[in-house]
Amino acid sequence: MSVTPTAMRPPVAADAPRTVAKRSSRSDWRRLWQAAPFVLPNLLGFLVFTAGPVLFSFAIAFTNWDLQRSVPFRWSGWENFSVLMADKDFWLYFANTVYFLLGMPVAIAGSLALALLLSQKLKGVVIYRTLFYLPSFTSGVALMILWKALYNPDFGPVNAVINSVSDFLHLGVKAPQWLLSTANLVGLDVEKVAFTGKQFGLGARDAIIIMGVWTAIGGSNMLLYLAALTNVPQELTEAAELDGATNWQVFRNVTWPQLAPTTFFIVVMSFIGGLQGGFEQARVMTNGGPAGTTTTLSYYIYNKAFEEFQIGYASAVSWVLFSIIFAVTVLNWKFGNKETTY
Amino acid sequence: MSKPVKTILAYVLLTALALTMLLPFLWMVLASFKSLAEVEKLNPFPTIWHPENYLSVFQQVPFARYYFNSVFVASWVTFLTCLTSAMAAFAFARLRWPGRDKVFQLYLATMMIPGVVTMIPNYTLMVKLQLLDSYAGLIIPAAFSAFGTFLMRQFMLTVPSALDEAAEMDGASPWQIFWDVILPMARPGLITLAIFTFMGNYGSFFWPLILIKSEHLRTLPIGMLFFDTVYGRQTNLIMAASVMNIIPLIVIFVVSQKFLVQGIQMGAVKG
Numbered sequence: 001m002s003v004t005p006t007a008m009r010p011p012v013a014a015d016a017p018r019t020v021a022k023r024s025s026r027s028d029w030r031r032l033w034q035a036a037p038f039v040l041p042n043l044l045g046f047l048v049f050t051a052g053p054v055l056f057s058f059a060i061a062f063t064n065w066d067l068q069r070s071v072p073f074r075w076s077g078w079e080n081f082s083v084l085m086a087d088k089d090f091w092l093y094f095a096n097t098v099y100f101l102l103g104m105p106v107a108i109a110g111s112l113a114l115a116l117l118l119s120q121k122l123k124g125v126v127i128y129r130t131l132f133y134l135p136s137f138t139s140g141v142a143l144m145i146l147w148k149a150l151y152n153p154d155f156g157p158v159n160a161v162i163n164s165v166s167d168f169l170h171l172g173v174k175a176p177q178w179l180l181s182t183a184n185l186v187g188l189d190v191e192k193v194a195f196t197g198k199q200f201g202l203g204a205r206d207a208i209i210i211m212g213v214w215t216a217i218g219g220s221n222m223l224l225y226l227a228a229l230t231n232v233p234q235e236l237t238e239a240a241e242l243d244g245a246t247n248w249q250v251f252r253n254v255t256w257p258q259l260a261p262t263t264f265f266i267v268v269m270s271f272i273g274g275l276q277g278g279f280e281q282a283r284v285m286t287n288g289g290p291a292g293t294t295t296t297l298s299y300y301i302y303n304k305a306f307e308e309f310q311i312g313y314a315s316a317v318s319w320v321l322f323s324i325i326f327a328v329t330v331l332n333w334k335f336g337n338k339e340t341t342y
Numbered sequence: 343m344s345k346p347v348k349t350i351l352a353y354v355l356l357t358a359l360a361l362t363m364l365l366p367f368l369w370m371v372l373a374s375f376k377s378l379a380e381v382e383k384l385n386p387f388p389t390i391w392h393p394e395n396y397l398s399v400f401q402q403v404p405f406a407r408y409y410f411n412s413v414f415v416a417s418w419v420t421f422l423t424c425l426t427s428a429m430a431a432f433a434f435a436r437l438r439w440p441g442r443d444k445v446f447q448l449y450l451a452t453m454m455i456p457g458v459v460t461m462i463p464n465y466t467l468m469v470k471l472q473l474l475d476s477y478a479g480l481i482i483p484a485a486f487s488a489f490g491t492f493l494m495r496q497f498m499l500t501v502p503s504a505l506d507e508a509a510e511m512d513g514a515s516p517w518q519i520f521w522d523v524i525l526p527m528a529r530p531g532l533i534t535l536a537i538f539t540f541m542g543n544y545g546s547f548f549w550p551l552i553l554i555k556s557e558h559l560r561t562l563p564i565g566m567l568f569f570d571t572v573y574g575r576q577t578n579l580i581m582a583a584s585v586m587n588i589i590p591l592i593v594i595f596v597v598s599q600k601f602l603v604q605g606i607q608m609g610a611v612k613g
Contacts, residue, residue, distance in 0.1 A: 045486025
């Protein structure tokens with residue numbers, strides 16, 4: 001269930017056997033009869049646990065359903081959504097979710113840089129590839145608990161290193177409070193959800209972003225870039241080099257355009273994954289705090305549904321989240337696809 | 343820049359980056375062998391090694407039980423997912439039947455929808471079916487994968503159609519074609535799907551978190567969370583538990599690297 005689908009990739013393989021144009025309805029039934037035992041086990045499960053719940057979830061988003069039955073059930077129309085729009089918490093959590101996307105360009109650029117390094121014909125690249133891939137492969141609760149210890153402001157190794165470097169060079173730097181701090185890189189104020197500059201610094205959100213970049217940088221995106229790099233025709237880069245192009249010019253004018261479809265795919269998938277992320281980090285590392293600064297929309301949905309049992313309201317939030325993801329994906333297709341045709 | 347200088351520079355960069363990836367893991371392993379007082383100190387190696395930390399984990403929480411639960415649930419989910427996905431993929435890739443493409447489009451359409459959308463109705467469904475707090479509740483909803491069907495279909499489409507046409511001429515039934523012709527050819531895909539499914543469910547967090555209440559049904563991630571909440575100040579023991587949590591993953595990774603890399607490059611992404 002936790003595997004991310006990739007519906008948008010063009011199929012690698014040839015098309016399915018073409019359907020024969022002329023056929024009688026009797027052979028239709030025969031073919032259906034033949035296919036049914038293969039497809040039904042999966043299809044039934046799919047209808048019961050995926051397609052059905054999607055419709056059901058949409059319906060309960062328009063109710064006040066409360067699992068603890070503290071209020072009588074009724075259809076509430078658009079009420080959940082109007083409450084949501086006026087909900088100050090929702091906007092903070094939305095801002096948090098967007099803030100977490102800041103790590104995305106860093107992670108993608110990092111993946112590309114690692115792939116470029118690994119694609120140099122060097123000995124031992126498989127070992128390096130394995131080491132880079134290790135964090136993403138072992139990612140999960142255990143690593144989040146590890147990072148919580150690393151970030152501990154009093155005895156964690158991260159601040160120990162920062163403090164000793166600062167002392168050694170007499171910089172007088174005050175190490176960040178990391179997961180305990182509401183500070184952030186753009187000076188976003190928790191109370192007003194506005195840029196006041198007072199909260200400037202490194203805080204819980206940045207800690208989670210740094211961990212995320214460390215986890216993702218050598219992961220599947222790097223492998224996708226590696227595969228794409230092997231497909232860049234060597235004649236092209238060699239011809240450019242013969243014409244006296246610098247390394248950077250070769251990359252900018254030859255390699256980068258060739259990688260565009262891969263970059264596009266990675267950006268689309270990163271938005272989809274990023275916008276619905278942050279749940280595990282919040283649950284394991286911060287409980288969404290301090291002051292709600294690490295609560296993302298998915299953690300908010302979890303809290304509303306499974307801590308407060310307001311599943312009507314939580315479903316409404318989940319559909320708002322889906323709408324955001326859908327809109328962003330459509331925008332990506334609209335504007336991103338243009339650049340992939342060169 | 344001359345060639346050898348560039349090569350040396352590349353190695354320096356690669357090594358520095360690899361160390362960045364490794365250092366947190368190293369700290370974790372070393373901390374798991376330290377005494378609690380020493381975890382807070384900067385010395386990299388423990389002055390006295392405490393392998394008994396690992397035993398203490400088993401004494402404080404039923405860690406072996408967590409292990410068993412995770413492996414048990416992940417194995418069942420993997421087996422069922424591979425079976426149902428491969429069968430459905432066969433029907434989508436190799437059989438012709440009315441409505442086939444419509445149904446497949448429905449599968450694709452739902453893959454964009456975030457997991458949290460279906461999580462709430464599935465939870466209420468489990469309440470109705472009285473599967474809360476049970477192995478069945480952990481296994482059954484996870485056993486039907488649109489993604490798995492999609493991945494297996496991709497692999498099966500690469501099998502030349504002359505193969506099953508020849509088998510059909512020889513009078514083979516669809517079942518025989520499935521078992522004896524297509525499935526052996528799609529084995530790399532099946533292995534890839536099996537690894538992804540196992541890994542995904544071994545580390546699965548959201549669903550067990552809302553479904554499981556009893557201690558004896560906790561899977562590793564839930565057990566780890568509980569251990570961290572209750573005994574969170576014993577950093578050395580927490581790190582020992584974390585090490586034990588990720589060792590099976592590293593073993594699987596080393597054994598199956600070839601399939602994983604191939605699978606990811608064919609469009610599978612670990613979430």
